[in-house]
Structure formats: C-alpha cells, structure tokens
Amino acid sequence: MIVVPCPNCGPRNSGDLRPAGEVVSRPDPATCSLREWREYLYMRHNPADWVTETWYCRGGCRRYFTIERNTATNEIRGQEAS
Amino acid sequence: MGKRPPKYSAGALIKHGLTRGDWPRMWRRPEMRTSYDVVIIGGGLHGLATAYYLAENHGINNVAVVDKGYIGGGGSGRNTAIVRSNYLTPEGVAFYDRGLDLYSTMAADLNLNVMFSRRGHLTLAHTDSALRTMHWRAEVNKLQGINSSVIGPEEVRKAAPSLDVSPSTRYPILGALHHPPGGIVRHDAVVWGYARGADVHDIHILQETEVLDIIVNGGSGPDGKGAGGKVAGVKTSRGDVSAPIVVNCTAGWASLISNMAGVPLPITTHPLQAAVTEPCKVFLPTVVVSGSLHVYVSQTDRGELVFGASVDPVGTYRVNGTLEFTEELAGHVLELMPGISKMRLLRQWSGLCDMTPDYSPVMGNTPVEGYLVDVGWGTYGFKAGPVAGETMAETIATGRNADLIAAFGIERFTEGDLVGEKGAAAVGH
Numbered sequence: 001m002i003v004v005p006c007p008n009c010g011p012r013n014s015g016d017l018r019p020a021g022e023v024v025s026r027p028d029p030a031t032c033s034l035r036e037w038r039e040y041l042y043m044r045h046n047p048a049d050w051v052t053e054t055w056y057c058r059g060g061c062r063r064y065f066t067i068e069r070n071t072a073t074n075e076i077r078g079q080e081a082s
Numbered sequence: 083m084g085k086r087p088p089k090y091s092a093g094a095l096i097k098h099g100l101t102r103g104d105w106p107r108m109w110r111r112p113e114m115r116t117s118y119d120v121v122i123i124g125g126g127l128h129g130l131a132t133a134y135y136l137a138e139n140h141g142i143n144n145v146a147v148v149d150k151g152y153i154g155g156g157g158s159g160r161n162t163a164i165v166r167s168n169y170l171t172p173e174g175v176a177f178y179d180r181g182l183d184l185y186s187t188m189a190a191d192l193n194l195n196v197m198f199s200r201r202g203h204l205t206l207a208h209t210d211s212a213l214r215t216m217h218w219r220a221e222v223n224k225l226q227g228i229n230s231s232v233i234g235p236e237e238v239r240k241a242a243p244s245l246d247v248s249p250s251t252r253y254p255i256l257g258a259l260h261h262p263p264g265g266i267v268r269h270d271a272v273v274w275g276y277a278r279g280a281d282v283h284d285i286h287i288l289q290e291t292e293v294l295d296i297i298v299n300g301g302s303g304p305d306g307k308g309a310g311g312k313v314a315g316v317k318t319s320r321g322d323v324s325a326p327i328v329v330n331c332t333a334g335w336a337s338l339i340s341n342m343a344g345v346p347l348p349i350t351t352h353p354l355q356a357a358v359t360e361p362c363k364v365f366l367p368t369v370v371v372s373g374s375l376h377v378y379v380s381q382t383d384r385g386e387l388v389f390g391a392s393v394d395p396v397g398t399y400r401v402n403g404t405l406e407f408t409e410e411l412a413g414h415v416l417e418l419m420p421g422i423s424k425m426r427l428l429r430q431w432s433g434l435c436d437m438t439p440d441y442s443p444v445m446g447n448t449p450v451e452g453y454l455v456d457v458g459w460g461t462y463g464f465k466a467g468p469v470a471g472e473t474m475a476e477t478i479a480t481g482r483n484a485d486l487i488a489a490f491g492i493e494r495f496t497e498g499d500l501v502g503e504k505g506a507a508a509v510g511h
Contacts, residue, residue: 001404001405001406002396014395014396015395015406018395019395019396019397021350021397034498035496038495038496038497038498039346039495039496041439042348042439042495043346043347043348043495044337044346044347044348044349044350045337045341045346046337046338046347046349046350046351046397047337047338047341048335048338048351048399071351071397071398071399071400072398072399072400073400074398074400
C-alpha cells in the first residue's frame with residue numbers, strides 16, 4: 001500500500017486517488033508539429049528513480065497535485081497543488 | 083540448423099540411474115567473448131526464443147543472451163501461463179495464432195515436455211456491452227479461421243460446472259466467449275526448453291551479467307545516442323562487448339535499457355499480481371477469465387488454482403504484494419465460484435508489466451541502426467513468446483520487420499497508427 005499525502009485531505013491510501021502519471025511538458029497545440037504532440041501523448045521516461053508525478057484526489061477534494069515518488073521504493077517526498 | 087537437444091527418455095533415465103553417470107547440463111556457463119554478431123538483453127522467454135530461432139531458422143549462432151539475474155526470473159516465471167489467440171484486432175489474432183501453433187509442436191521441437199494442456203478458454207460476459215464485445219471478437223476470430231464462439235449461461239455451466247450461473251448474483255454470467263484451442267503451459271519448462279535449444283547451437287547464455295550501457299555512435303542526442311545513430315556494442319558488468327546488433331527483450335525494465343540507447347518508449351511499468359491456492363482435486367476443466375471482475379483462473383495439473391488480475395494502477399518497479407489485491411481477488415473469485423470459499427491461498431507474487439497505450443507490443447527496428455526492441459508485452463508476453471522470438475529472429479536476419487509484426491513498429495506512435503487491442507487481459511469491459 002502506498003500512502004499519498006494530498007495537500008488538502010492529508011495522507012490517503014493510493015486507492016482513494018488516481019495516479020495521472022509522470023509530469024510531461026505540454027507543447028503549444030497551435031504551433032507544435034503532429035510528431036511533437038504525439039510524443040507528448042505517448043512517450044514516457046519511466047525511470048526506476050525519483051519521478052515527479054501528478055495525482056488526482058478522486059475520493060476527496062478532487063484536486064490535482066504533484067508529488068515526488070521513487071518508483072524503485074515507493075518513498076514519497078514533497079507535494080504541491082497544481 | 084536442425085540440431086536437436088538430447089532426448090529425455092525412460093531409457094536415458096534407467097541408464098543414468100544404473101551407471102550413476104553425470105547428467106548433461108541443460109545449458110552451460112560459457113566465458114564471455116569480446117564480440118558477438120547479436121547481443122540479446124534479457125534472458126527470459128522472449129530473449130531465449132529469439133536466440134534459438136536465430137540459430138535454428140537462420141543459422142546465426144554467434145549470439146549472446148545476457149541477463150542481470152538468472153534466466154526466466156522475470157515475467158517468464160511469474161505469468162499465469164495461459165495461451166490463446168482470440169484477440170480483437172486482425173493483426174493481434176494473426177500474430178497470437180502463430181504463437182499457439184508454435185506452442186502445439188513445442189514439446190517435439192525442443193525435445194522437452196512443456197505440459198501444454200489444450201483445455202479451452204472461457205471469457206465471461208457480465209454486462210450487455212461485454213457480451214457485445216464478445217460477439218465482435220468471435221466474428222473477427224471466425225473471419226481468420228480461429229475456433230471461437232459466444233455461448234450462453236447453460237453451456238458455460240456445462241463447460242465449468244463450478245461457476246455460479248444463476249441470474250441472482252451481483253455480476254450475473256450472461257454468456258461467454260468460448261475458445262477451445264486455448265489452454266495452459268508449464269512456463270518454466272518453456273524457458274528451459276529454449277535455453278537448452280539455444281545452448282545446443284552454441285549460443286552463449288550469460289547469467290548474472292548486467293548491461294550498464296549501450297554504445298551508440300553518430301546519433302542526434304547527447305553522447306552520440308538517439309535517432310540516426312548506430313549501435314557498436316554494450317558495456318556490461320563483466321566487460322565491454324562489441325556487437326552490430328543489440329536487442330532489448332527486457333519487458334518491465336525495457337524503458338531503462340532503451341534510454342541507454344537514446345530511444346524513448348511509450349511504456350510505463352506496472353506490477354501485476356497473481357496468487358495460487360493449496361492443491362485440491364481437479365474440478366475446473368477449463369481456463370476462466372472475467373474482464374469485468376479483473377480475474378482469470380485456471381487449475382494446474384498439480385491441482386492448485388492459479389489466479390491473475392489486471393495490473394496495479396500505480397506504476398512502480400517494486401514487486402511486493404498488497405492486501406487490497408488479495409481481498410479484491412478473493413471477493414471476485416467467490417462471486418464466480420462460491421463453492422471454494424474454504425480454500426486457502428498458498429502464496430501471492432507479482433511481476434512487472436511494460437504497458438503500452440494501445441495494449442499492443444512494440445517490436446522490430448528503431449531509429450537507431452542495429453538497436454531492436456521486443457518490448458511492450460504488458461499482460462500478454464507469455465503466449466506471444468515463441469512467435470515473438472520467431473519474428474524477431476526473422477527481423478534480425480533480414481533487416482526488415484517481419485510481416486506478422488509490421489503493425490507493431492515503434493513508429494506507429496509518432497505516425498498515429500495505433501493498434502487498439504481491447505482483447506488484452508488488462509482491459510476491463
């Protein structure tokens with residue numbers, strides 16, 4: 001079990017939230033190429049290390065926030081509302 | 083070509099028993115050379131099958147299979163050993179059906195009993211929309227000559243009498259996709275069979291050899307890696323090896339290896355948990371799958387029930403089991419088979435799945451010359467192992483992606499040509 005600290009609701013079981021995956025920067029859809037857009041949609045770094053990722057507090061405050069999680073150990077540090 | 087490993091037979095058993103002679107090793111532990119024609123990273127089913135077919139079908143045997151741990155220690159030894167070909171996309175059906183063909187003749191081809199039990203496969207439908215998907219799959223399958231049809235609850239009860247088909251349950255069984263050619267195989271034996279077959283062809287199986295980096299020159303990224311580059315070899319924990327072709331068959335760890343070559347992948351790594359019960363008298367004659375309840379179950383020849391589920395929602399490289407999984411699994415299994423409520427779970431485990439956005443694999447050549455991938459195997463890698471090996475070997479030998487895997491190239495993600503495989507086990511209906 002992973003306990004995820006929601007900035008609003010406090011520590012919650014990961015099952016109460018929805019992981020939205022690692023943070024990727026969104027290119028401007030008006031100016032980027034189709035290739036850049038598809039890379040943004042599909043390509044992921046997927047490291048076995050610390051990763052900044054977005055979570056959605058679906059069972060509580062329904063806000064999105066980011067945390068840093070180590071995908072090799074599931075340790076969590078830092079949080080910020082986004 | 084055509085070299086066969088020695089047979090295990092009753093005669094050999096008696097001879098060795100009487101003479102107390104040494105049994106030949108199934109595969110050796112060779113010294114690493116400084117150069118190979120092909121280096122395959124990942125000594126699981128896919129890597130070993132690729133090596134075996136390179137030698138058997140194409141006569142290429144200056145090949146090394148390197149693995150960080152021991153062979154078959156990843157997904158190859160952790161899956162639930164189910165094989166079938168009743169997928170949804172025409173590309174998927176053709177591919178997995180060839181895989182099923184290879185499994186049918188594998189025991190004879192590899193001279194090793196892989197215990198293929200063709201016992202039939204039921205995919206249950208609990209809702210109207212699931213039933214609609216089953217009809218869709220059945221028609222796609224029939225069109226390609228696959229034995230697959232939709233049956234009603236009464237026929238489901240006949241095929242698997244322990245299932246509760248009464249209409250009063252929370253998730254009533256409205257029907258099922260019946261696929262008689264499906265079944266289960268002993269997954270460890272498949273790994274050992276390919277390892278032994280590859281060893282007979284003098285292919286080097288290098289265990290406890292970790293790949294630290296892939297050497298790429300002339301690419302557009304940092305250190306000459308990335309698109310447009312050319313592979314020169316790999317750095318391993320046992321020294322450097324030069325090789326013009328490097329193949330990534332590392333499943334859950336695929337992204338880590340691919341990043342070494344500068345080729346990003348559309349993959350996230352998720353654990354999939356499975357569990358097995360204590361053995362009991364054989365009562366379940368077929369494989370039963372429920373997409374809506376996220377569970378699949380089969381009974382091994384030893385009498386244990388093997389359960390699998392869908393992948394955990396949180397991506398991680400950590401493979402520990404969770405109580406949530408066990409609780410949910412038990413609830414769903416008892417929903418289907420209330421009669422086994424007194425059975426005890428023996429153990430649970432988990433393995434890493436390399437999930438792609440469209441539930442189809444990523445195979446073949448990449449923008450880096452000489453670097454090939456056989457990854458993105460998610461929850462369907464075991465049944466595809468032999469055919470993936472065969473087609474990857476053809477791709478390596480000819481330089482162009484084999485016809486059966488033409489739709490699974492990495493370029494489909496940048497060209498927007500995805501192969502949405504909603505027949506995968508991880509997809510709930």
